[in-house]
Amino acid sequence: MILYFAPLEGITGYIYRNAYEKYYGHIDKYLALFMSPADNCAMNSKERKDVLPENNVGITLVPQILTCKSKHFIDAVQELQTMGYTEVNLNLGCPSGTVCAKGKGAGFLPETDKLHAFLEEIYSFGNVNNVAISIKTRLGYYDAEEFTDLLSIFNEYPIKELIIHPRIRNDYYKGEPRLTFYKYAMEHSKNQLVYNGNVFDESDFASISAQLENKPRHVMLGRGLISNPELATKLNGVIRENLFDYKRFFEFHDCIYQSYKEIMSPDIHVLYRMKELWTYWKTLFPGCEREIKHVLKAKKYVEYESALRQLK
Ligand SMILES: Cc1cc2nc3c(=O)[nH]c(=O)nc-3n(C[C@H](O)[C@H](O)[C@H](O)COP(=O)(O)O)c2cc1C
Incomplete structure (x- = not known):
């Protein structure tokens, strides 16, 4: 199983990541907390510090960008390229009211024409400049049925990985993940998928896999891995005993x-x-x-x- 550490604002900054890597590890990729580029400011000093290579030694980190403007996205990518990054992630999942009101995060999902034009620009930039772009998304804003249209848009682009948190914006982080829609993605996505949502222990993973009639090979862990730092090693079979260390x-x-x-x-x-x-x-x-x-x-x-x- 390929395991990724989800970004959690206020928690999984570079201090936490370094400590986690030192004491637990076995994570294939960490997603950084989002940066919100603005006019003439690709990233602020706090955002820069979090992704600086010297603060992330030995960690496979993918910076995350939250924006609905292709120019801002490209400005941030160019800055990240100077630090040596060749892969970035687009946040299309953040449910926060202030973020969505600006048409960013999950707030970008209902604007399908705009999203289409945005993806066209960033993927042609990525193609010319050798930058891989992954996407972390929800199923939709108001309704999970939005996902069919979204997935056909995503299928037009060479998305490095499509990380799906199978909830809609109004679900925030509550309730059960809408697995029938993730299953739809498994059947129809042209891009590599990463499953994210509600894996708190091994039995959750078994139950999700049973409902999907398939074990997701790529899994992103968030709250479950914070709550139990041994979860990744348990899922991967590195730790077998039940006693917590x-x-x-x-x-x-x-x-x-x-x-x-x-x-x-x-x-x-x-x-x-x-x-x-x-x-x-x-x-x-x-x-x-x-x-x-x-x-x-x-x-x-x-x-x-x-x-x-x-x-x-
Ligand atoms: C407190 C908190 C902060 C979060 N911050 C971010 C973020 O900066 N970027 C992002 O893409 N997702 C963020 N998320 C979403 C998580 O990365 C993840 O998608 C979500 O918690 C579902 O996965 P889980 O059920 O394994 O926790 C945040 C979630 C929480 C609860």
Whole structure:
């Protein structure tokens, strides 16, 4: 199985990626958090820092671009080429209200004529300049039935990989993925597919594969892999035993915590990042609700570290 790490804004930046790669690894590709190019600014300093090759040593990273303007897309790609990137990803899935209101992310999906013209321009640029472009998409904006038209548009282009999160915009991240539409894509896509959505454990993957009547070979993991950092190694059969390795987990945790402390201050900003992670990690500590509550309430490093000692 080929496994990709999904981008999660606020979580899977370069600090997290480096720590993950060091302690767990076995990820074939990481997608970076999206950059939103603007007039005269292909990427801001935070976006640049996240994709700088020196911040991603030993990691196969694909930068992601969120825009509905081909000029902005091409400006960002040209900047990324100077850093050595030869593959980029287009975000057609972000459901956020502010993003969609600007016609970007999932907000681009209903504008099929505009999307068509946009893809024409970026793929001819990619062809001439040897840049591979993958797409991460939803099934549609209002209705999953939109997907048939979208897929026939996608089929006109040499999409490096079509990563499908089989939900519509209004689903956000809730409910069951609409697998019948992913199955339709498996039957009709001319491009390589990557499945993404709701794989939290091995039984989810088995159930999704059964419903699709086929095991997806390329899978992108998001929340499931944050919640259980051993998920990729389990799906790939690298780890077979059922006991979770807490020692490795806390080394991984400490690596992320120390790295954030080096680039951020005061305490509250670092702890905000760590608490976001703990909202996923808490499932690794059944029966420790009281201790987790202390972790989530900490406002200073000393309080946080003391709450952690209770968990260790
Ligand atoms: C908090 C959060 C932030 C996300 N940020 C991004 C992003 O920057 N780019 C993107 O393409 N998808 C983003 N996503 C979507 C995920 O990459 C992924 O498609 C989604 O979580 C479904 O996969 P999962 O069920 O494995 O988590 C985000 C999702 C969440 C929950």
